[in-house]
Amino acid sequence: MDNDLMTIREMCEAFDVTPRTLRFYEAKELISPLREGQKRLYTRSDRGRLKLILRGKRFGFALEEMRQLLNLYDRGGANEEQLERTIVAARERLAQMERQRDELNEAIDELRSQLENGAEMLAAFRPAAE
Amino acid sequence: MDNDLMTIREMCEAFDVTPRTLRFYEAKELISPLREGQKRLYTRSDRGRLKLILRGKRFGFALEEMRQLLNLYDRGGANEEQLERTIVAARERLAQMERQRDELNEAIDELRSQLENGAEMLAAFRPAAE
DNA sequence: GTCGTGACTTACGTTAACGTCAAGCTTTCT
DNA sequence: AGAAAGCTTGACGTTAACGTAAGTCACGAC
Structure with missing residues (x-):
């Protein structure tokens, strides 16, 4: 089992x-x-x-990123330096994720305000507009 | 010009x-x-x-989604019904984006706590650990 | 011995949104 | 005229993470 x-x-x-x-x-x-x-x-x-x-x-790590991280530990066990590198990679990824979230939030706000304005998103089509 | x-x-x-x-x-x-x-x-x-x-x-709309939305307006101008459909599509996308952001936030929290715990992310490698 | 089952390998298919040649036509500069 | 520029139309390449199909192998059950 x-x-x-x-x-x-x-x-x-x-x-x-x-x-x-x-x-x-x-x-x-x-x-x-x-x-x-x-x-x-x-x-x-x-x-x-x-x-x-x-x-x-x-x-959100890519498989290739994970492979590299995992391989750090095949080369003679987890020592301080290797741990450190992993942590650095993780921190970078965290920063990426936060940036991604912030961008997403901006897009959300923008889209929401478009909707509140009664879908002016489509203004470009109305010959009357501007 | x-x-x-x-x-x-x-x-x-x-x-x-x-x-x-x-x-x-x-x-x-x-x-x-x-x-x-x-x-x-x-x-x-x-x-x-x-x-x-x-x-x-x-x-975050795919091109195919945009094509469909745009085509609504080729078929005889933007009437009420077409506008409505566009708004519905936009609302759905907004909901998707919010879900995506929430998931991202969860992952961020999880990763951050891993880092705060001194990268126990790697516990699985240490034969000593449970 | 042969049937069904599960595991295996190999290799092509999928999705999105273009990038990157290749090769030809036209206009434009000299 | 000849060459450089800029536009055009194919058409294959790219990336990630598998899905899917085809054909083979091996083993217990009958």
């Missing part, structure tokens, strides 16, 4: 992803499960990585 | 877009400039449409 090794199907149910997704992540070198013959077997480490990947996606 | 008719180059400078963009919009039936021989000539109506398209993009 919750053995150390899980099949692809168990992984899919546990994380709510498709087999294609897991194979895709593997092709992109984000995960590298064991093999029993031709079949994939996912370890606890794989599950940890997948968890991080999915969390990263919620934060 | 600011004649009723403008060349593609003048349009590009006026609206800060590339020729490719204008031809692309034309291929997608968002604009339909006149022709003088083989050359395109943009009318005041074209400028009005382009202005709306670009504004729509800022609001």
